[in-house]
Amino acid sequence: MFVRIVKMSFHSKHIEEFSSIFEAKKEFIRASQGCNLLELYQDKNNPEIFFTYSYWENESDLENYKNSALFKDVWAKTKALFNNKPEAWSVDKKISLQ
Template structure:
């Protein structure tokens, strides 16, 4: 299992549209094959910056999601709202404290 972190920055006026669409799509994303966890965070200092944090069973699961119609729909809508290029990281958990 690995973690995918995506940083997205939006035009302030588009934040409500993004949040509304995320609310509609979040269960579908979470239900994608191999997805085990999904959260959305908003930066405390810059409310235009959001992060998704998701756990995936395998890199192939993430890639299958990224090639799916669901991802196409989500990304086609979302990318029109950005004010900066998104950034993404795939990371392995090294230490976790209960």
């Protein structure tokens, strides 16, 4: 299992629109094969910055999602709202706090 972290920055006027897109699509994303978790975080000091954390069984599951019609639809709507280039990391989870 690995974790995908995506940092996104939005124009303030688009934050509500992005939040609506995320709310409408989160359960569909979570239902994607291999997705075990999807969470959204907002920076405490800069409300224009958001992070998604998603846990995937393997990289091919994430790649299949990224090639899906669902991702293409969500990404097309989301990227139009950015005020900066998004950043993404794929990391291995080493320690569990559970």
